[in-house]
Amino acid sequence: MEDWYFFSVAALVLLGTQRFLYKVAAEKRCNSALTTAVFMATVTLLSAAVYFASGDPAGNPVPLLVLALLNSSSFAFATIANIEALRHLPAGITFPLTRLSLVVVILFSVLYFGERPQPLQWFGMLLVTAVVLLLGREAKSHVRIDGNIRSGLLFVAVCVLCGALASISSKLAVAALGKAGFMTLSYLFATCFSLAIEKQWGQGRAGGRGKQTLLLGMLMGVLNFFGFYAFLTALDGGPLAAVATITGMHFVFAIVLSVLFYREPMTVRRSLGIVLTLLAVFFLKQ
DSSP, X not given: OOHHHHHHHHHHHHHHHHHHHHHHHHHXXXXXXXXXXXXXXXXXXHHHHHHHHHTOOOOOHHHHHHHHHHHHHHHHHHHHHHHHHTTTSOXXXXXXXXXXXXXXXXXXXXXXXXXXXXXXXXXXXXXXXXXXXXXXXTGGGOOOTTOOHHHHHHHXXXXXXXXXXXXXXXXXXXXXXXXXXXXXXXXXXXXXHHHHHHHHHGGGSSOBOSHHHHHHHHHHHHHHHHHHHHHHHHHHHSOHHHHHHHHHTTHHHHXXXXXXXXXXXXXXXXXXXHHHHHHHHHHTTO
């Protein structure tokens, strides 16, 4: 098994579990911006500890700052938009729709990096697109009782754009910069962005600031630290299109956990979507 494939699957599992906590945060009415800020701060501390312990060089400070700012701002906005979308649409719809960002990432990897996936890998990517379209068709008939379809889809669109920018900037960074140093600076900026958004936006939004927000944010941070490190390691030795597609299927774990813990309906389309996702991950190994 290729190292990049192993780390891609590890990232899929870890980030999928983290994404389920977005659902938990939405259900418990946690303040999305504050939860994100705690999550980002946790990753910052863990990354800084690894960076100073390893003694890795930071790399050229100019591209480091630019890529860290791009990555942190896009990831912070994507996280907040994801949690907000879950207030309007169920997890089985929200998570697949946000994976449309993979289409942008794949196009960029082919046009900019000149990647040429193998035929079976192309087939796996087509399966992923089919999964997104299949599950996306259910959106109008599965809006949450207290949700709004337009607001939900607007937050999904923000998440798609920002998620693609986060993946692309990660690939650019890992090609020239140390992983721990990049993660430390990127998540530090993301923490600042999240706190600024919470201060500006949080007063008028639903969501508390209690112990649940703190604990969920910290747990998200621990899972994301290991998941994102695995993602960067996979990018270091593997093609962007395949790594991003495999890792991007983390929503399957979030859907399954949402069904188990929140009794969201497992329709025929959703079941088929999960099966097709597993097949896609298999073909992308080729």
